Amino acid sequence: MGNWWLARADIKKNGKRVGWKRLAFMRPKIIGDKLEVEIVDLNEIFKKKRFTINEVEVDREKIVAFRQPYHVPKPNVNARNEQATCLHCNNTIRYIDPTTGKHYAETKKLPKSLKEKLVWYVRYALGKYNEGDSSLAKPKLLVKVKVVNKKLLFEPCTEDDQTKLELAKQEIERLLKIKDPDISLEPIPMYETRRITPILGARRWYQFFNPRQLLTLVKLIKLIRKASKGIEEEKLKEGWSKEEAFRYAEVVTTYLAIALCKHIDYNFLCNLWDCNIPKISHGLTMRGIAMMWNWVDVNPLADFTGTWIRTLNQCISGLSYLVSVVSGSSSSTLFSDDRRSSEQKASVLLDDATILAKLNPKESFDLIITDPPYYDDVPYVELSDFYYVWLKRALSDVESGHLVPRFLPEAFFKKVGNRWVEVRTQWEEYAKREVGLNPPRLGPNATMENGLRHFQNLLNLSFVVMSSKLRDDGLLVTYYAHTDPNAWKALLKAGWEAANLRITNAFPIATESAQRVTARGKLALDTSIIAVWRKGVEGLISVDELYSLMVEEASARGAELFSRGLIGRDLVIGTLAATLAVATRYKEVRDVGRVDVDTLVNKYVYPATMKGIIRAVAKVGRVSEEVKSSPAILYVLVKVIMRGAKKKNLTSNDAIMLSIGTGADLNEMVNRFRVFTKGGGEESRDVALTLLEPQSLDKAKLEEFLARRWLNTIEPRLRCSVDALHVLEYYALTLPLEEFRKRLEDLRAKYPSYVEEALAMARIFARVLPEKDVEKTLCSRVVERLGPSVLEFLGR
Numbered sequence: 001m002g003n004w005w006l007a008r009a010d011i012k013k014n015g016k017r018v019g020w021k022r023l024a025f026m027r028p029k030i031i032g033d034k035l036e037v038e039i040v041d042l043n044e045i046f047k048k049k050r051f052t053i054n055e056v057e058v059d060r061e062k063i064v065a066f067r068q069p070y071h072v073p074k075p076n077v078n079a080r081n082e083q084a085t086c087l088h089c090n091n092t093i094r095y096i097d098p099t100t101g102k103h104y105a106e107t108k109k110l111p112k113s114l115k116e117k118l119v120w121y122v123r124y125a126l127g128k129y130n131e132g133d134s135s136l137a138k139p140k141l142l143v144k145v146k147v148v149n150k151k152l153l154f155e156p157c158t159e160d161d162q163t164k165l166e167l168a169k170q171e172i173e174r175l176l177k178i179k180d181p182d183i184s185l186e187p188i189p190m191y192e193t194r195r196i197t198p199i200l201g202a203r204r205w206y207q208f209f210n211p212r213q214l215l216t217l218v219k220l221i222k223l224i225r226k227a228s229k230g231i232e233e234e235k236l237k238e239g240w241s242k243e244e245a246f247r248y249a250e251v252v253t254t255y256l257a258i259a260l261c262k263h264i265d266y267n268f269l270c271n272l273w274d275c276n277i278p279k280i281s282h283g284l285t286m287r288g289i290a291m292m293w294n295w296v297d298v299n300p301l302a303d304f305t306g307t308w309i310r311t312l313n314q315c316i317s318g319l320s321y322l323v324s325v326v327s328g329s330s331s332s333t334l335f336s337d338d339r340r341s342s343e344q345k346a347s348v349l350l351d352d353a354t355i356l357a358k359l360n361p362k363e364s365f366d367l368i369i370t371d372p373p374y375y376d377d378v379p380y381v382e383l384s385d386f387y388y389v390w391l392k393r394a395l396s397d398v399e400s401g402h403l404v405p406r407f408l409p410e411a412f413f414k415k416v417g418n419r420w421v422e423v424r425t426q427w428e429e430y431a432k433r434e435v436g437l438n439p440p441r442l443g444p445n446a447t448m449e450n451g452l453r454h455f456q457n458l459l460n461l462s463f464v465v466m467s468s469k470l471r472d473d474g475l476l477v478t479y480y481a482h483t484d485p486n487a488w489k490a491l492l493k494a495g496w497e498a499a500n501l502r503i504t505n506a507f508p509i510a511t512e513s514a515q516r517v518t519a520r521g522k523l524a525l526d527t528s529i530i531a532v533w534r535k536g537v538e539g540l541i542s543v544d545e546l547y548s549l550m551v552e553e554a555s556a557r558g559a560e561l562f563s564r565g566l567i568g569r570d571l572v573i574g575t576l577a578a579t580l581a582v583a584t585r586y587k588e589v590r591d592v593g594r595v596d597v598d599t600l601v602n603k604y605v606y607p608a609t610m611k612g613i614i615r616a617v618a619k620v621g622r623v624s625e626e627v628k629s630s631p632a633i634l635y636v637l638v639k640v641i642m643r644g645a646k647k648k649n650l651t652s653n654d655a656i657m658l659s660i661g662t663g664a665d666l667n668e669m670v671n672r673f674r675v676f677t678k679g680g681g682e683e684s685r686d687v688a689l690t691l692l693e694p695q696s697l698d699k700a701k702l703e704e705f706l707a708r709r710w711l712n713t714i715e716p717r718l719r720c721s722v723d724a725l726h727v728l729e730y731y732a733l734t735l736p737l738e739e740f741r742k743r744l745e746d747l748r749a750k751y752p753s754y755v756e757e758a759l760a761m762a763r764i765f766a767r768v769l770p771e772k773d774v775e776k777t778l779c780s781r782v783v784e785r786l787g788p789s790v791l792e793f794l795g796r
């Protein structure tokens with residue numbers, strides 16, 4: 001069991017938890033040698049529709065309801081540590097030697113030769129189950145969930161329920177024996193261990209289902225096939241031509257098959273019961289298929305998330321929308337007498353993007369939009385076989401125990417001479433043509449380097465082909481879900497270097513609203529970015545000249561975006577777009593020789609973008625000299641980009657991007673300069689760094705803050721200008737004017753450059769930070785207290 005919770009659904013108001021609407025969990029109950037479960041349903045126990053947070057306290061493993069404690073059992077399996085606990089005897093389950101069947105709970109003292117043979121018992125047992133031996137492991141039904149009057153009811157499963165699973169298993173065994181072609185025996189790509197979990201011990205696609213799920217699925221496939229024939233016959237009877245009737249049946253069956261695929265995404269062994277909603281989560285949520293220790297098995301005919309009926313209805317509404325968009329009316333059928341002009345028809349071609357052989361060679365386009373894969377982000381080919389093997393069955397016919405082409409044959413069969421030969425899986429047939437990074441696709445000995453080269457080659461090819469299809473004044477639009485510098489490099493290599501296109505603009509898809517940044521407190525620059533490309537690169541430029549041009553453009557664009565109130569990724573990506581537009585205008589950037597894309601991005605594009613933003617805020621803050629040191633640049637950037645957020649957190653990708661852009665060493669920023677602390681704590685695991693900034697105008701709190709930054713206020717020893725700034729802010733808050741000035745002079749005598757930069761930052765912050773940032777108030781005080789001599793020192 002990975003999770004004993006059945007419902008842990010809270011009630012939120014304005015993002016804050018104010019109560020609980022459903023609280024229920026399971027408890028194991030051992031009766032003789034049998035495991036049963038007991039359901040603890042707090043709504044039932046207390047006869048309450050909902051609870052306020054004062055009535056119950058809910059923790060991971062404990063609930064206290066009206067002062068009464070309830071303990072939710074811990075998961076009894078921990079795959080990462082290869083450990084499990086027996087629910088019957090509480091013993092630890094660890095490793096088995098498959099050659100002797102002996103179990104080992106401890107391996108430290110064992111000889112190496114034995115250790116190498118050991119397999120985690122759970123993995124071993126699941127593997128055995130998948131080989132047909134269910135003496136060590138088998139699925140067990142624990143709880144039934146019913147929807148009655150829109151309310152979820154939980155009931156323990158009975159022996160009868162379990163029997164149904166057993167009966168289904170017998171039926172599946174029979175179908176396997178008679179080699180029923182509707183059971184997908186196709187192999188799973190065993191090399192794809194990152195996104196397809198190996199722990200289930202499954203080697204063939206049908207093994208991702210329990211017998212009842214599988215039997216239902218096979219039955220639905222057979223019904224869809226039967227329906228497709230019925231539809232065709234019906235249309236023929238109505239007097240349609242053979243061709244029309246066939247095409248109509250093809251269309252309807254295709255959508256039935258699509259709905260079926262969506263349904264299986266909610267009805268296989270990797271579905272999670274999401275107790276927080278509560279509902280079923282679809283199995284490919286994490287862009288992969290991951291082992292779930294408890295899964296959900298849903299009645300296809302129920303009206304609930306992910307059932308066959310629901311997915312079918314969703315398909316119908318999606319289709320109605322598409323038809324209405326294409327034809328202007330949702331009521332027109334696809335095969336009505338053609339009331340539409342030919343221009344309104346959309347044609348859809350499925351083709352290899354690196355070749356685009358199906359397009360008319362004379363045709364060119366005004367607009368091409370593409371969403372290319374990124375590195376190894378998703379192994380599309382391997383994952384989509386999860387659906388493919390079922391789509392193939394729903395859309396093909398069966399003759400003499402074999403699948404034969406019926407609908408869309410070119411998707412599931414290939415022509416060899418005059419014969420159609422079945423494509424077993426996509427991964428076996430097409431993996432090498434996918435624009436993606438997955439070295440084992442190239443062979444068992446392929447290295448990461450081989451994989452990277454392959455990915456870049458295919459990405460380049462696809463851009464070159466697209467460019468050849470683009471009119472001279474046409475636009476190519478790319479969607480790309482990464483700000484990771486490597487992602488940009490790959491894209492620039494393909495679009496700019498290989499296909500000679502230039503970027504003219506870029507936008508983040510999810511734009512930032514002030515509330516979002518404030519509420520989330522996270523930069524999370526990882527977002528889809530739309531880049532707009534055009535033809536027309538020309539000439540050479542020296543890298544130094546290019547760098548100054550980029551900084552100039554970036555600061556102009558940065559200032560414009562900043563003045564329009566843009567923050568977060570809007571500001572960063574918008575400015576980056578300006579930098580890229582300058583860089584990609586030229587055919588070649590030269591230093592001693594040609595500057596490659598890696599160098600260009602790392603040493604020039606990102607730094608120019610960051611410098612541009614810094615210049616932009618200095619301009620808005622009317623400060624003439626620049627903030628130059630790395631800690632100060634980083635501090636100003638984060639304060640400005642995330643202005644408004646109470647806590648300023650960076651994900652690791654954001655941190656990497658800022659560090660490349662500023663040349664700052666992040667370890668040094670944390671351990672030496674103490675500008676950031678590591679991590680965001682329990683609540684935000686994806687946070688790598690949190691900015692340390694003053695949060696209060698209260699003297700004691702400010703002292704606490706300085707202590708967190710390892711700064712002492714009496715004899716401060718400054719490590720950087722951010723220290724100078726914070727100490728000056730403290731003095732400005734706590735000391736009378738004369739005293740402040742004296743301390744300022746003392747500091748300046750000791751640390752002239754730190755103080756100079758700190759005062760520049762104070763000026764910027766006093767002008768550009770929002771009112772609610774206390775550092776704005778602190779900096780305004782610093783600036784107010786600067787006498788004429790200081791202003792003179794600053795050169796104005």
Ligand SMILES: C[S@@+](CC[C@H](N)C(=O)[O-])C[C@H]1O[C@@H](n2cnc3c(N)ncnc32)[C@H](O)[C@@H]1O
Binds near residue numbers: 351372434
């Ligand atoms: C980032 S995804 C696009 C997702 C899509 N925009 C959507 O919202 O569903 C990239 C897609 O490119 C496809 N792809 C990879 N290599 C390809 C190739 N050589 N030809 C055509 N498509 C390819 C992948 O299968 C994947 O579906």
